[in-house]
Each structure stands twice: as C-alpha cells, then as structure tokens.
Amino acid sequence: DIVMTQSPDSLAVSLGERATINCKSSQSLLNSSNNKNYLAWYQQKLGQPPRLLIYWASARESGVPDRFSGSGSGTDFTLTISSLQAEDVAVYFCQQYETSHTFGQGTKLEIK
Amino acid sequence: QVQLQESGPGLVKPSETLSLICTVSGASISTYYWSWVRQSPGQRLEWIGYISYSGFTKYSSSLKSRVTISGDTSKNQVSLRLTSVTAADTGLYYCARSRGDTWFDFWGQGTLVTVSS
Numbered sequence: 001d002i003v004m005t006q007s008p009d010s011l012a013v014s015l016g017e018r019a020t021i022n023c024k025s026s027q028s029l030l031n032s033s034n035n036k037n038y039l040a041w042y043q044q045k046l047g048q049p050p051r052l053l054i055y056w057a058s059a060r061e062s063g064v065p066d067r068f069s070g071s072g073s074g075t076d077f078t079l080t081i082s083s084l085q086a087e088d089v090a091v092y093f094c095q096q097y098e099t100s101h102t103f104g105q106g107t108k109l110e111i112k
Numbered sequence: 113q114v115q116l117q118e119s120g121p122g123l124v125k126p127s128e129t130l131s132l133i134c135t136v137s138g139a140s141i142s143t144y145y146w147s148w149v150r151q152s153p154g155q156r157l158e159w160i161g162y163i164s165y166s167g168f169t170k171y172s173s174s175l176k177s178r179v180t181i182s183g184d185t186s187k188n189q190v191s192l193r194l195t196s197v198t199a200a201d202t203g204l205y206y207c208a209r210s211r212g213d214t215w216f217d218f219w220g221q222g223t224l225v226t227v228s229s
Contacts, residue, residue, distance in 0.1 A: 001173065040215035049206055049219035050157070061217065093157060097214045100172065101147075101159035 002027050002096050006104035012112040019081040021107045023094035028074045029057075031098065038098035041070055041079045044106075045090045053092075054079065086111065114138040116207045116220035124201075124227050130194040134207030134220060141165070141183050144209050146190045147216060148181060151204045162210070163190060170213070197227045 003026040013019040029038045037057035042050035052061045054070035057077055067082045081088055089111060094104040120132035134146065147162040161171035163181045171179045180193040194201060204224050208216035 038214075042216075049208075049222055050216070051219075052215055052217050055215040091155065095157075095215065100170075103157040103159070106155050106157075 002029075002099055002102050004094055004096055004102050004104040006092075006094060006107050008107060009105070010108040010110065012110045013081075013084045014112045015086065016083050017112075019084050019088070019109055021079045021092050021109070023072075023077045023079070023104050025075045025077075025096055027099070029077075029096050029098045030074050037073050037077070038096055039070075039072075039077050040095045040097065041068075042093045042095065043088075043090045044093065050093060081109075084109075084111070114209065114218045116209065116218060118205060118207050118220045118223040120205075120223055120225070122224055122226060124197050124225060125229050126198055126227055127196055130192070130197050130201060130225055130227075132192045132205055132207075132223060132225070134190040134192075136188050136190065136207075136209075139209065139218075140185075141188055141190055142185055144211055145213065146181075146183070147208045147210060148190075148192045149206045149208050149216070149219075150201075151206065151222070153203065160192065160194075162213075199227050201225070202227045 005024045007022045039057045041054040044050045058070045069080050071078050091106045115137045117135045124130045145162045145164045148160040163169050178195045182191050204222040206222045207220040209218040
C-alpha cells in the first residue's frame, strides 16, 4: 500500500499569515499516461465530515476559496492557505487515489 | 443537493457482524461510485471499499476478507457488512461519493460504531 505522511502534525499560524502543510507519498502519484498527480486534499472541522478542497493535486473544488491552493508532483505535495482566516481552523488530510485509496494522518491547524 | 445518511447499530459485540446502510438522496446510486470510509478515534481515515454504478466492487486489501458492500437501487441505498469485528473496528463510519476511482466529493455525517461486549 502507498503510505502518506503529512508534516507537521500540528501547526499554529497567525490570522492573515500563510499556512503550509506538506504531504509525502511512498510512491509516485504521477500517472505518466495523463500527466496527472492522483492526490486530493480535505478539510475536516470539528464534528463534521471531511470536505473536499483540492483534487489532481492542484485543482480547486467548486466553492472553495481561492486562498486554498495545492502544488507538487510525484511524491511531494503542499497545501497552502495564503491568508489564514478564523474559519480555517480544522484538520487537513491528503489522500492518494493512484493505487487504492490511502490518507495522511492529518495536520491540525490552529490560530496562533 | 446530494445527501448521504448513514444508519445502523451503534454497538456491536466482538466477533459479530457490523451492518450499516447509507441512504442516498439527490443522486442515484446507479451513477457514480459509493464508498465507505472509517475514522478511528485517533482520527486516521481508512478507505474500506466501494461499489460502482454498475455494481462492481473493490475493497481495501487489509479488510477484503471481511467486507461486503452492496447496493439496493430500489431504495437508493448502499450497505456495508464487516464480519468478525474486534475493538480495532471501533470508529466513525462514513459513506462517501466519488465520480470514479478518485476523490470523494460528498460525505455523509457519519455513524459511530463501538465494538464492545
């Protein structure tokens, strides 16, 4: 199975500042046939199910604010929140769908 | 708007079978893929398996021997059966939709299952 490892486990950022969460896969998620990276990002607020933010590593889901962006390729990926808002406090997960489905352990984002 | 609602017993005894139902509204289970995903008390998410619009099923390699996912198009429901449960199967069980063997764009609120005698 592909193992997904996120860093850091927790993060505290000031309002208006940039937040960066990393995700590393044990195998490449880049499919050479379509040049797409099989990676998604989710946000999970307390007591709620995960919410899809990003797919294909960098495509933003409809309705997601443009302060959320995804980048990376192969085995290393990043979720960036350009200007942290209070409502962004949550746990963030990456998910690979290149081979079956596995998730990272989650990164807890808090306000500093 | 697509809505998914999980239901089933909140308490299951060790060695018994866990059975859950996901009732879908706003979309037909004869379209898209429908997965079960669980979340342990420590918050790790684990994909269990899916059933496709055509009835094809795929399961996690670690749970394959114990899992069955089925669909009832007349009721627009997807079901999960997990046999021989242990305390390690305790968690929040979600039903989720995907457009293929890809990401999950709609999730239910989840149902908590505790395995205990």
